[in-house]
Each structure stands twice: as C-alpha cells, then as structure tokens.
Amino acid sequence: xxxxxxxxxxxxxxxxxxxxxxxxxxxxxxxxxxxxxxxxxxxxxxxxxxxxxxxxxxxxxxxxxxxxxxxxxxxxxxx
Amino acid sequence: xxxxxxxxxxxxxxxxxxxxxxxxxxxxxxxxxxxxxxxxxxxxxxxxxxxxxxxxxxxxxxxxxxxxxxxxxxxxxxxxxxxxxxxxxxxxxxxxxxxxxxxxxxxxxxxxxxxxxxxxxxxxxxxxxxxxxxxxxxxxxxxxxxxxxxxxxxxxxxxxxxxxxxxxxxxxxxxxxxxxxxxxxxxxxxxxxxxxxxxxxxxxxxxxxxxxxxxxxxxxxxxxxxxxxxxxxxxxxxxxxxxxxxxxxxxxxxxxxxxxxxxxxxxxxxxxxxxxxxxxxxxxxxxxxxxxxxxxxxxxxxxxxxxxxxxxxxxxxxxxxxxxxxxxxxxxxxxxxxxxxxxxxxxxxxxxxxxxxxxxxxxxxxxxxxxxxxxxxxxxxxxxxxxxxxxxxxxxxxxxxxxxxxxxxxxxxxxxxx
Numbered sequence: 001x002x003x004x005x006x007x008x009x010x011x012x013x014x015x016x017x018x019x020x021x022x023x024x025x026x027x028x029x030x031x032x033x034x035x036x037x038x039x040x041x042x043x044x045x046x047x048x049x050x051x052x053x054x055x056x057x058x059x060x061x062x063x064x065x066x067x068x069x070x071x072x073x074x075x076x077x078x079x
Numbered sequence: 080x081x082x083x084x085x086x087x088x089x090x091x092x093x094x095x096x097x098x099x100x101x102x103x104x105x106x107x108x109x110x111x112x113x114x115x116x117x118x119x120x121x122x123x124x125x126x127x128x129x130x131x132x133x134x135x136x137x138x139x140x141x142x143x144x145x146x147x148x149x150x151x152x153x154x155x156x157x158x159x160x161x162x163x164x165x166x167x168x169x170x171x172x173x174x175x176x177x178x179x180x181x182x183x184x185x186x187x188x189x190x191x192x193x194x195x196x197x198x199x200x201x202x203x204x205x206x207x208x209x210x211x212x213x214x215x216x217x218x219x220x221x222x223x224x225x226x227x228x229x230x231x232x233x234x235x236x237x238x239x240x241x242x243x244x245x246x247x248x249x250x251x252x253x254x255x256x257x258x259x260x261x262x263x264x265x266x267x268x269x270x271x272x273x274x275x276x277x278x279x280x281x282x283x284x285x286x287x288x289x290x291x292x293x294x295x296x297x298x299x300x301x302x303x304x305x306x307x308x309x310x311x312x313x314x315x316x317x318x319x320x321x322x323x324x325x326x327x328x329x330x331x332x333x334x335x336x337x338x339x340x341x342x343x344x345x346x347x348x349x350x351x352x353x354x355x356x357x358x359x360x361x362x363x364x365x366x367x368x369x370x371x372x373x374x375x376x377x378x379x380x381x382x383x384x385x386x387x388x389x390x391x392x393x394x395x396x397x398x399x400x401x402x403x404x405x406x407x408x409x410x411x412x413x414x415x416x417x418x419x420x421x422x423x424x425x426x427x428x429x430x431x432x433x434x435x436x437x438x439x440x441x442x443x444x445x446x447x448x449x450x451x452x453x454x455x456x457x458x459x460x461x462x463x464x465x466x467x468x469x470x471x472x473x474x475x476x477x478x479x480x481x482x483x484x485x486x487x488x489x490x491x492x493x494x495x496x497x
Contacts, residue, residue, distance in 0.1 A: 016161070017158065017161065018158060019157045019158055019161075020158070040221060040222060040225070041158075043221040044162070044220060044221050044222055047218060047219075047220055047221055048220070050217075050218060051215070051218035056217050
C-alpha cells in the first residue's frame with residue numbers, strides 16, 4: 001500500500017471512532033488531537049489501522065507523530 | 080433526613096424481552112405471550128462440535144428470552160456507544176427513561192448517587208473478544224482495558240448523566256438488583272445523597288456461563304429442549320431449572336419530602352427491607368435465611384403477613400429453590416396473598432432480576448392488574464392464591480418481593496402504594 005492508501009485507512013477508522021468527524025475533509029496536516037480525538041481515541045484509531053493493514057508495530061513508534069500524515073508515513077515505512 | 084422520613088420510588092426505567100419502557104413492559108407482562116426461544120445473540124451458543132463416535136446428537140442449545148430491539152436515545156453519544164458493552168448500552172438506555180421520569184435534571188448533581196447491582200455482567204462480550212483476538216492478540220483494541228471492567232457501566236452512566244455523588248457497582252449474585260435497591264436506600268437514609276439510582280444491570284451470559292449453570296443443574300431445560308415456549312415453568316411440577324432472560328431495571332430512590340418538593344411522581348413507598356446471609360457459599364437455598372428476610376422486612380414495615388396483598392417471589396423454577404421458597408411463604412403466613420412468577424414470562428435476569436421484579440410489582444400495583452404465571456399447569460403446592468392462566472384485575476396496596484442469590488444471599492422488600 002502506498003502512503004495515500006494507508007492515510008485513507010486511518011481516515012476511515014477516525015470517522016468510526018469519532019463520528020462527529022464524519023463530514024470532515026481530512027488532510028495530512030490534520031492533528032487527531034486538535035480534531036478532538038482524546039488519547040484513548042487516538043490509540044484506538046492507530047490499533048484499528050494496524051489491524052486493517054496487518055502490521056505488527058509497537059505503539060511507541062507513533063509517539064513522535066505530529067499529524068495524520070506522520071502516522072501514515074510511519075505505517076508505510078514499517079510495511 | 081429525619082429518621083421518620085419515608086423512602087419512595089420516584090422514577091422507573093425498564094428494558095426486557097417483554098418491552099422497553101414501563102408501558103411496553105407492563106403490556107408484555109399482562110399479555111403473557113411467549114418470549115422464549117433458542118438464543119440468537121452472538122456468543123450465546125457454543126461453536127458447533129463434530130458428532131462423537133457414538134453419534135451423540137447435536138450439542139445442546141441454550142434457551143432464553145432476549146431483548147429484540149434496543150432503542151438508544153439520541154442524547155447518548157455514538158462515540159461512547161461504539162465501545163460500550165451490550166450490557167452498558169442497555170443500562171444507559173434504561174437509565175435515560177428513569178432519569179426523565181423522575182426529572183432528575185432538577186437535582187444537584189453531587190447529591191445524586193448511583194448503585195449498579197451485578198458483577199461479571201459482560202461475559203459474552205469478553206468471550207467474543209477473546210475468540211476474535213486469540214490468534215492476533217497484538218491487535219487487541221486498547222479500549223478493552225476499560226470495557227472489560229463492570230465499573231465501566233458506572234463511567235458510561237456518569238459521563239452521559241450528571242451524577243456526581245458516590246457511584247459504584249456491587250455484587251449479590253441473583254439478588255444483586257435488590258441489594259442495589261437496599262444500598263440506594265441506605266445512601267439516602269444516611270444523608271450521603273438526596274437521590275440514589277439503583278440499577279439491576281443486564282447480565283450478558285456467554286455459552287460458557289450457560290454451560291456452567293446447566294452442568295450445575297441450575298439452568299433448564301432438558302425436558303423442553305425442543306419446546307422453548309414450555310421450558311420456563313416456575314413452581315410447576317415439571318420445572319427443571321431457570322431459563323435466562325435479558326433484562327435491566329432502574330429505580331430512583333429518595334425521600335417522599337424530597338420528591339414532593341420537586342413535584343416528582345411517587346410510585347410507591349418502600350416500607351421495609353432486609354438483607355441477610357446464610358453463611359453458605361453454595362447455590363442451595365436456606366429456609367431459615369429466606370424466612371428471616373421476610374420476617375425482618377414485614378416487621379420493619381410495621382405489617383403482618385395478613386396485610387400483604389401480593390407476593391412477587393424469586394421463583395426461578397429451580398426444583399429445590401421453588402420448594403424452599405413456598406415453604407418460607409407458607410410458614411410466614413402468606414398463602415392468602417396473590418402470587419405469580421414474573422420469571423415465567425421474561426426469564427431470569429440474574430443480576431437484574433431483583434430490580435426488574437420490584438418494578439413489575441410496582442407497575443402491577445399501579446395498574447390494578449396481576450399478570451399470569453406461564454406454564455403453571457400443576458403447581459407444586461396448590462395452597463397458594465396463584466394467578467395462573469390469565470391476568471386478573473385486582474387492587475393491590477401492599478406487596479413483598481423476594482430475591483435470592485448464590486453464596487447465601489437473601490433479600491426482601493415490602494412496598495405500599497402511595
């Protein structure tokens with residue numbers, strides 16, 4: 001999967017976890033925290049995305065991510 | 080509060096197979112139509128196993144009465160519901176009815192407490208998660224760490240509703256719902272809070288608990304495995320154990336003065352109650368323990384047995400349990416009172432039973448109708464004033480409701496119509 005496809009997976013899971021973002025137009029610069037996802041929501045979104053991608057990556061690797069684009073890039077690099 | 084203050088029920092919420100909300104639930108009880116079948120909810124039936132060498136037939140199927148459709152109020156956030164267990168979803172939806180019924184928005188949030196009766200109430204959800212992630216535990220959802228705890232229901236309820244007084248879960252096995260009511264009364268009487276909400280939470284059994292109960296001899300029905308409509312038969316000669324039923328009940332407790340000041344409706348006054356242990360870890364009932372709670376609650380209510388118009392018994396359909404309970408009622412002088420068995424219509428809600436059956440008692444009292452007892456073809460004791468074949472019209476001013484639980488838990492509550 002390329003980074004854009006992985007980003008789409010993250011967006012899909014974000015919309016499921018935070019239904020209020022259903023109609024939000026996501027881009028790489030979006031911060032989940034600033035969009036209203038709390039720490040539990042954020043860890044849930046990451047784990048759901050890892051499961052969708054069948055990627056076995058420790059959560060600690062996502063600590064340095066500052067936005068959704070960073071999350072997608074880290075997942076892409078760990079494929 | 081004054082020691083003489085009356086304790087009343089000022090709000091009710093209920094969800095069961097018979098219906099969601101007071102009106103639907105009462106209508107379901109009074110119609111007494113069959114609600115039982117082979118349970119369909121995911122995780123209620125064991126995975127199919129291949130036939131054994133001697134071609135032992137199909138695995139057993141577990142019977143029960145499941146909630147057909149849960150209507151979740153729009154005010155409950157979808158983001159919260161997504162990770163809430165089925166038990167918590169039913170609980171918070173049922174609380175919504177009681178909250179509005181009692182107009183609790185008008186009470187200071189820190190003066191409202193919450194007691195949720197029931198422990199290990201979401202076993203089916205846990206089994207489903209374990210089955211799903213057994214081969215891929217690295218992907219287990221982080222929210223499992225929150226939702227596996229029974230106390231998550233307290234978190235869910237207090238996030239949705241402004242309840243800021245002491246709130247917790249408690250366990251009393253199948254008496255949990257009535258123990259919760261008694262603890263809510265204690266919280267109000269002690270002055271800890273002005274209003275306390277008691278919930279009998281929805282016990283969500285998996286096939287493992289069903290198997291355990293069946294193996295223990297507590298759950299029926301081998302006799303009526305292919306006739307679910309006949310399987311649940313408290314106090315009948317052909318009873319062979321309880322049949323499960325999904326249910327949740329919510330009761331709002333406060334003093335009469337406090338409710339009246341707010342203009343809240345008062346359903347009934349709770350006149351007496353008792354909670355006694357047998358000193359017995361096992362599931363078997365105790366005549367002495369049950370008789371003690373009946374005696375204590377009548378004495379506290381300043382009533383004699385002859386004052387009681389209606390008994391809502393525990394009545395699970397357990398062979399020993401039913402016989403013991405009728406002996407208790409007979410020895411307590413309660414044969415004259417009208418008696419039926421709510422579990423014959425909605426099944427055994429386990430942790431919810433004590434609250435839901437107290438609600439059934441109050442609603443019948445208010446309606447002046449007593450529901451029938453399904454499948455009571457040949458009562459094991461004919462000396463009682465059974466309501467059997469159809470519901471009857473009857474004024475009831477006073478009633479006693481009993482609950483018992485594994486581990487020697489006995490409770491009884493006496494109520495009077497206001």
